[in-house]
Amino acid sequence: xxxxxxxxxxxxxxxxxxxxxxxxxxxxxxxxxxxxxxxxxxxxxxxxxxxxxxxxxxxxxxxxxxxxxxxxxxxxxxxxxxxxxxxxxxxxxxxxxxxxxxxxxxxxxxxxxxxxxxxxxxxxxxxxxxxxxxxxxxxxxxxxxxxxxxxxxxxxxxxxxxxxxxxxxxxxxxxxxxxxxxxxxxxxxxxxxxxxxxxxxxxxxxxxxxxxxxxxxxxxxxxxxxxxxxxxxxxxxxxxxxxxxxxxxxxxxxxxxxxxxxxxxxxxxxxxxxxxxxxxxxxxxxxxxxxxxxxxxxxxxx
Amino acid sequence: xxxxxxxxxxxxxxxxxxxxxxxxxxxxxxxxxxxxxxxxxxxxxxxxxxxxxxxxxxxxxxxxxxxxxxxxxxxxxxxxxxxxxxxxxxxxxxxxxxxxxxxxxxxxxxxxxxxxxxxxxxxxxxxxxxxxxxxxxxxxxxxxxxxxxxxxxxxxxxxxxxxxxxxxxxxxxxxxxxxxxxxxxxxxxxxxxxxxxxxxxxxxxxxxxxxxxxxxxxxxxxxxxxxxxxxxxxxxxxxxxxxxxxxxxxxxxxxxxxxxxxxxxxxxxxxxxxxxxxxxxxxxxxxxxxxxxxxxxxxxxx
Numbered sequence: 001x002x003x004x005x006x007x008x009x010x011x012x013x014x015x016x017x018x019x020x021x022x023x024x025x026x027x028x029x030x031x032x033x034x035x036x037x038x039x040x041x042x043x044x045x046x047x048x049x050x051x052x053x054x055x056x057x058x059x060x061x062x063x064x065x066x067x068x069x070x071x072x073x074x075x076x077x078x079x080x081x082x083x084x085x086x087x088x089x090x091x092x093x094x095x096x097x098x099x100x101x102x103x104x105x106x107x108x109x110x111x112x113x114x115x116x117x118x119x120x121x122x123x124x125x126x127x128x129x130x131x132x133x134x135x136x137x138x139x140x141x142x143x144x145x146x147x148x149x150x151x152x153x154x155x156x157x158x159x160x161x162x163x164x165x166x167x168x169x170x171x172x173x174x175x176x177x178x179x180x181x182x183x184x185x186x187x188x189x190x191x192x193x194x195x196x197x198x199x200x201x202x203x204x205x206x207x208x209x210x211x212x213x214x215x216x217x218x219x220x221x222x223x224x225x226x227x228x229x230x231x232x233x234x235x236x237x238x239x240x241x242x243x244x245x246x247x248x249x250x251x252x253x254x255x256x257x258x259x260x261x262x263x264x265x266x267x268x269x270x271x272x273x274x275x276x277x278x279x280x281x282x283x284x285x286x287x288x289x290x291x292x293x294x295x296x297x298x299x300x301x302x
Numbered sequence: 303x304x305x306x307x308x309x310x311x312x313x314x315x316x317x318x319x320x321x322x323x324x325x326x327x328x329x330x331x332x333x334x335x336x337x338x339x340x341x342x343x344x345x346x347x348x349x350x351x352x353x354x355x356x357x358x359x360x361x362x363x364x365x366x367x368x369x370x371x372x373x374x375x376x377x378x379x380x381x382x383x384x385x386x387x388x389x390x391x392x393x394x395x396x397x398x399x400x401x402x403x404x405x406x407x408x409x410x411x412x413x414x415x416x417x418x419x420x421x422x423x424x425x426x427x428x429x430x431x432x433x434x435x436x437x438x439x440x441x442x443x444x445x446x447x448x449x450x451x452x453x454x455x456x457x458x459x460x461x462x463x464x465x466x467x468x469x470x471x472x473x474x475x476x477x478x479x480x481x482x483x484x485x486x487x488x489x490x491x492x493x494x495x496x497x498x499x500x501x502x503x504x505x506x507x508x509x510x511x512x513x514x515x516x517x518x519x520x521x522x523x524x525x526x527x528x529x530x531x532x533x534x535x536x537x538x539x540x541x542x543x544x545x546x547x548x549x550x551x552x553x554x555x556x557x558x559x560x561x562x563x564x565x566x567x568x569x570x571x572x573x574x575x576x577x578x579x580x581x582x583x584x585x586x587x588x589x590x591x592x593x594x595x596x597x598x599x600x601x602x603x604x
Contacts, residue, residue, distance in 0.1 A: 023483060118567070120429050120448075121481035126422040145423075146482070153483040179423035180448075181325060181455040265420075 001136040018105045023154050026068065026107040030155055033066035033104070040066050040158035042184075042219045044148060046064050047071040048202035049097045053190040056161040057101035059189050068155050069098050070107040071115060075142030083286075095148070095219045107155070114150065125172050128266045132168045132279055133290060139217070144169055152184050158186050165191040165199045167277050167292040169194050171266050184238060191291070193219070196217055199291045206287040215289055218282050221246035222293045225278045229295050234272045236260040247282060256281035256288065263294060273295055319400060320407045325456050328370065328409040332457055335406070336366035342368050344459035344486075346450060349373040349392040349510035350504035354494040358463040359403035361491050371400050372409040374416060379445030385588075390507055407482045409457070411495050416452065424448050426479070427474050430568045434470045434581055435592060438558045446471055447478050460488050465499045467493040469579050469594040473568050492594070495521070501593045507582050508589040516554045517591055520584050523548035524595045527562070527580045536574045539564040549584060558590065565596060574599055 019296050020026035030040055041060035045053050049071075052134035060067045071094055091108070098106050122142045128134075152160065162170050170188050177186055192200050197219040198212075207215060221229035221243040240258045247253055261268055263275040272295070279292040318358050322328035343362035347355050351373075352574040362369045373396055380386035393410070400408050424444045430436075431443035454462065454570055464472050472490050479488055494502050500514075509517060523545040542560045549555055563570055565577040574597070581594040 027485075054547065116480070118477075119481040121425065121427045121478045123482075124424050124426060126424070128422065150483045152482075153485060156485065173422075176423045178418070178423075179421040179452075181452045183455060280444075 003207055020107050029105045036165045038066045042155045042160040043069045044132040044151050046073045047094045051201045052163050054101050055189050055192050060161045061102040066104045068105045068153040069103045074147045077140050079137050118177050123149050128172050141172050157188050161187045164188050201220050207289045213283045217250035218291045222278050228297050236269045241246050254283040321410050331407045340368045341460040344457045344462040345371045346453050348375045349396045352502045354465050354502040356403050357491050357494050362463045363404040368406045371396045371405045376449045377443050381439050402429045415491045425451050427477050431472050436593045443474050443576045454486050461487040463488050466490050516552055519549050519552035520593045524580050528595045528597050531574055556585040
């Protein structure tokens with residue numbers, strides 16, 4: 001932990017933090033700050049905050065900014081049989097972290113507050129949402145884009161912060177924001193990893209110790225693919241085949257997908273000649289883990 | 303014409319009017335006005351402005367408001383074989399009217415400005431868009447909601463003005479705004495009618511004199527239905543059958559639909575016991591005309 005955060009300055013943040021449970025309350029807090037000339041920065045989360053989220057909270061924090069963190073486990077982005085019910089909800093610990101990381105307003109709505117029973121509107125990004133996780137989680141990204149747009153309309157942030165760990169989500173939200181002329185800057189922060197390279201995820205908490213050890217294979221395999229590209233390999237199939245083989249060699253994991261895609265369109269790369277994302281999803285037991293690495297061959301890759 | 307509008311005051315409005323053809327330009331104009339403490343009122347139109355639009359422009363105008371009128375014939379709300387190409391575009395006359403009616407900023411974007419080629423995002427309101435016009439114009443309302451949300455995000459209006467003439471559009475936009483937490487007040491103004499009762503519509507310009515005479519049957523029939531409700535009739539089928547018969551008696555018209563629906567949900571009314579809309583669409587030659595009357599039995603209807 002950053003020792004500064006345990007100092008008096010950290011406590012000062014904490015004591016000033018406001019918790020808003022209704023749309024009206026968070027709008028009031030934001031309006032007051034905007035009236036005082038502050039920019040509004042939003043960090044949308046589903047809670048169970050880890051160092052990945054904290055990196056977003058810290059990036060959002062700056063003089064003259066009001067930092068709003070939303071904590072909402074959004075039911076519409078979970079499919080039937082997915083982990084909505086068991087998704088971790090450590091609210092007290094999350095509020096402590098928000099206080100330590102300088103959040104000004106935590107927006108903590110109920111499902112009923114976000115989704116009145118007669119709601120019927122969805123936001124759909126075609127194409128980008130069909131592949132990768134979208135192919136395995138039908139409706140997931142409609143849930144994501146709809147709730148993110150709702151949060152943007154509620155908070156009206158000047159900037160919103162997302163992690164590159166959810167690489168497809170980042171591409172989909174960027175596309176939505178551009179297409180709908182949403183006046184919010186999307187800031188993407190690098191994936192935060194554990195010491196063994198595994199991307200931090202609230203879902204890592206589901207893993208048994210042996211499963212957690214196996215989980216390393218995903219980032220190790222993706223980095224193998226990245227190294228192949230840096231060594232001059234340009235054939236996507238060759239690269240994804242090597243990544244798959246590395247994961248399969250570990251055992252105990254099922255591959256949902258491994259793909260090399262264009263970073264913006266998420267279309268499968270026919271040849272590695274532009275910024276691309278090597279993205280993968282695996283299942284270990286009933287836990288689904290995703291990760292990605294971004295490779296730009298123009299920055300010295302071969 | 304209101305004689306006040308031809309006065310010096312009217313000319314003063316005209317000379318100050320700004321025409322913005324890009325999103326950046328209209329955002330700049332709005333930001334300057336907002337910075338000066340003004341509220342922003344938006345009147346979204348497809349141009350070919352008539353007294354119906356003018357009633358919206360005048361309703362939007364008030365001290366301390368910046369009135370933005372958008373003029374954009376939105377291709378995504380026209381289906382294949384519909385009248386996108388021939389839809390009237392009298393831009394100079396429209397700009398004159400905007401000037402006379404006190405518009406501060408006319409937003410007049412090109413199709414390319416509104417829809418870059420890689421756009422993939424749509425806003426969909428389920429249920430309400432399936433019936434009435436939605437059943438006869440597949441995709442129409444996705445086009446409407448998507449462009450309206452874009453305009454809202456571009457202009458960020460405090461209030462936006464729509465005519466009750468497009469009754470289903472009003473219900474769909476109200477639903478979208480509620481569901482997506484759009485921070486814009488929706489103001490609905492009464493349908494403006496010609497002396498013979500026919501609702502003003504840019505599409506009336508397509509009608510030959512004989513067709514224009516026949517067009518009266520739609521509002522006459524809807525008013526017959528309204529009178530039946532006021533006289534105590536509560537059976538939707540009986541009412542819509544009478545409306546249909548009245549239109550069929552005129553001849554030369556094809557009925558797309560005649561329905562009695564709940565004003566908010568647009569579900570078919572099982573019994574007339576709450577605010578409802580009698581809505582109809584007819585075709586005369588190749589011209590499609592719509593109209594509706596709102597009936598609230600609680601205000602003295604039986």
